[in-house]
Amino acid sequence: MKTIYTSFEEAVSGIKDGMTMMVGGFGLVGIPENLILGLRKTNIKDLTVISNNCGVDDWGLGILLQNKQIKKMISSYVGENKEFERQVLSGELEVQLVPQGSLAEKIRAGGAGIPAFYTPAGVGTPIAEGRETREFDGKEYLLEEGLTADVSLVKAWKADKLGNLVYRKTAQNFNPMMAAAGKVTIAEVEEIVEVGELNPNEIHTPSIYVQGLIVGKHEKRIERLTVRD
Template sequence: MRNKVMDSADNALSDLLKDGITLMSGGFGLCGNPETLIEAVRASQVKSLTVISNNAGADNFGLWALLENKQVKKMISSYVGENKLFEQLYLSGALELELNPQGTLAERIRAGGAGIPAFYTRTGVGTVAAEGKPTEVFDGIEYVRERWLRADVALVKAWRADPEGNLVFRKTARNFNPIMATAGKVTVVEVEELVEAGSLDPDFIHVPGIHVDRIVMATINEKRIERLTERTRESA
């Protein structure tokens, strides 16, 4: 058994972070962001990063910290909303953006993990999403070719892990994390709970340990609510 647990996020990333590398970062809005690892990236002061993430967190949370610290050169994402800084940087020309339909982004990442260099989809045909990309007709229907996405380092947030790197995610925090865990040359995972080897039911493991290289305990586990809406309870 190989124990993949390291004592801190800083040590887990110190030899991996270099200017100009490509990072994947799990999460969707405020859910499932690898906050502990993102903070370690911020502290490292690496620059000119290309970051693959659904939407770069939200104001003052998640990858916003790297945008605010001017460490990101390019985002590959599917959504700019809920993050005013992301929007401002892009509109001002200070940040490159490769915008994808959300399903296409997910499939590009999944393809990267599966070793599939390209695939065809109907999504985006005839729109700006297809500009400059090859198209082909199958059974009388036009499809656009999309390329896989892979990263030098994948940053993942999981609920539970064992020392071998088998991962379990909790509810919506599953989002982009499992597919990103397969698509990084090196995958570093922060977890809320570390359990003994052999204690996870094999039928309920979401990502097998073969995809995970390093594990750290999460030190930031804040559960924010993106939009809180309340109403007065009606009387019975």
């Protein structure tokens, strides 16, 4: 049976200054919001965070950014966060932008034990400057290295007590691959069920990748609200 935490502060207590951390989600969908809030209450700092984006100013990873806990972001989209922009322009935050498909494959490769791969994405752009390229069948490709993390924080729908995870709908974004790429993976879930209650054919992340579980209630926020006049 996996460790089942009763507080979010306890769940993130193994995260230390300077660690590399993956955080699942796409925009504000499928983010481990309560684990992020738990981390916000700590004094942990100088984190390198790998995530598709950095939340918004007052939710998701944006609250860690406001608290000056993130030293470096490795991500593909950062356009919804004014504090992010301010910190980048002032030199307070280091940023490595990666094409979204390349970011997903870097994480998947890291979780699969693949150290590097070649991709056409980024060739001929500033992303490729000073980096290794190679030609295959007359086409140029850029070398990208796989990514792993000290800790992965993911959000799932259901888990059983062994730590098998099922994601719901769009939460199947970066969460499954990040669960595999973290040395330690903590999953925030909506429900924990008994062993045998999950259909084996519907399990997205096998329990071998998961070290801890915690149940949380989640707030449904809209990243960019669009309404009629």
